[in-house]
Amino acid sequence: MTRLSAVVALLTVVLTGTANAVPPPPPNPSDSEISASRAEADAKAARVGELTGRLTQAESRLQELLDEVSYKRELANKARVDLETAISEAEAARRDASSARVQADAATAAVEQSRRELDEFAAASYAQGTTVGSFSAYIGAKSPEDLLARAQLLEAVSASSLNRLDQVTRDQGTAANLDSAARAALKKAEQKQAAADEAKKVAEQAQQVAVEAHSAQATATAELQSDKDAVERELAAARGQANGLEAQRQQYDQWVAAKQAEEAENARRAAAAAASQAAAQAPPQRRPVAAAPAPSGNRVQTVINRALAQRGVIYAWGGGNYNGPTYGVRDGGVADYYGDYAKIGFDCSGLMMYAFAGAGVYLPHYSGYQYTSGRLVPLSQMAPGDMIFWGPGGGTHVALYLGGGMMVEAPHSGAVVRISPVRYGGIMPYVTRML
Incomplete structure (x- = not known):
């Protein structure tokens, strides 16, 4: 075997022995596939950002409506207190009116008693031959003759009878005043109660409207949250797909690098074998190893x-x-x-x-x-x-x-x-x- 044949044989053995060191190439997704995957993830992320902004506004509005419900609730409480006060005042006015009615009835009875006594006195005077006419004639005097009769009556009536006549007049005034005051107090109290009752109805209606608005906003906010959650899940899936494709590309790049390193190593070994067989004078130089970057905290x-x-x-x-x-x-x-x-x-x-x-x-x-x-x-x-x-x-x-x-x-x-x-x-x- 010649030296050249030996080198070729050795090179063949080296190459054959290392060919199985690197596995077959993994899938290599195209740049367009990776770009499309990233674009989909970016679109989902933008949608999440949009929904987050809308959700923030919706929750802010929800808080405003909650504050409004609290305010309306306090107004309703105020109306209830005012109504209770008005009802108490009306009840007191009714009691006062009832008491005044009793007093007025007593005063009316006193008037009637005084009239009877005065009529009896006038009748007695007439029976004794005086010029006094009946009490009814005295009361209704409208002519000079009637006035003369009235003068004769004043002469004939004793001081006690005149006092009784004054008492009749006073009793009539007292009865009228008591009845008028009682009617006025009762009317005023009933007006207050009616106004307070109406205010209570209005306040409770306003509270109900505020509660319904808050409930509707809460429902809308929950729907937004649900939409956001769904899009976030889609975003996670899209990012997972993009990361998967990028991981495949990374694995492929690593495979290429490993393949290149293998080929370089095979070439180095072949050269070394050839040099050894050729009695080369200098051994192959050792490649410098690059230092790993120092970790840095952030x-x-x-x-x-x-x-x-x-x-x-x-x-x-x-x-x-x-x-x-x-x-x-x-x-x-x-x-x-x-x-x-x-x-x-x-x-x-x-x-x-x-x-x-x-x-x-x-x-x-x-x-x-x-x-x-x-x-x-x-x-x-x-x-x-x-x-x-x-x-x-x-x-x-x-x-x-x-x-x-x-x-x-x-x-x-x-x-x-x-x-x-x-x-x-x-x-x-x-x-x-x-x-």
Whole structure:
């Protein structure tokens, strides 16, 4: 066998021995397939963003309607109190009217008694030969003769009889006044009761309208949430498909690289064998090994990742600490209405506590204090990892900026930790940068 034949034989053995080192090529999806898959995932993500924005608005409107229900409920309570007061006043007026009627009846009886006594006296005077006419003639005098008769009556009637005549007049006035006052008081009380009853009806109708509006909004919000959940599932599937195709491409690229490395190694071995057989003087040089890049920590990304990992966790007012979600606490209002005290979750500042604790930053459980915990940066210069605040002194709400106009937040009772577009209504002019 010649030297050349030996080299060829050795090369054949080397190539044959290493051909089975690399498996057959995996599927290699085309660029168009990968692009289409990514485009579908992007479209689903855009739809999720749109639904998130609509859901945020719907939940805000739901809260407004809940506040309106509370206001209308208080108006209804006020109307009920006013009605009870009016009913009490009407009852008191009826009792006063009944008492006045008794007094008026007594006064009327006294008038009749006084008239009888006066008539008896006049009749007695006439019987004794005086010029006094009947009592009825005296009362109805309209001529000079009648006036003369009246004068004779005044002379004839004793002082006690004149007093009795005065008493008749007084009793008549008293009876009329008592009856008039009782009627007026009763009418006024009944008017108050009617007005209060009408106000109660109006208030209860307004409350019912507010409750129905809140119920309708709650239904619409739930439908939006359902739509968003469905699209998020579609997004997950689309991303899974895109990731699967990209993983296939990555595996194929790795296979190509391994194949190229195998071929290079085969060539090196063949060259080495040929050189050995040819008594080459210098051995093949060792290839330098590239150093692996040193790992680098990213504290901002750690904070963002910890916050994002809590997506879907229920909101609980007063909930959350450095270690994760906790039971909420009672607030005597909206949070109690939603039962936050019985839920394990985060409120807005509790979510920030947990997120930044992963980077070794320990914040207080109050957004107003968190606002002053770091460096204030103009809103126009905010960067991922900055805290965004709303309300005076940042004491209303806080969220974590993600970049691209998006943020992660624990929004309010009845909601969950979520990604939302940045809301600029009531926003503070500065963000707080901790890292």
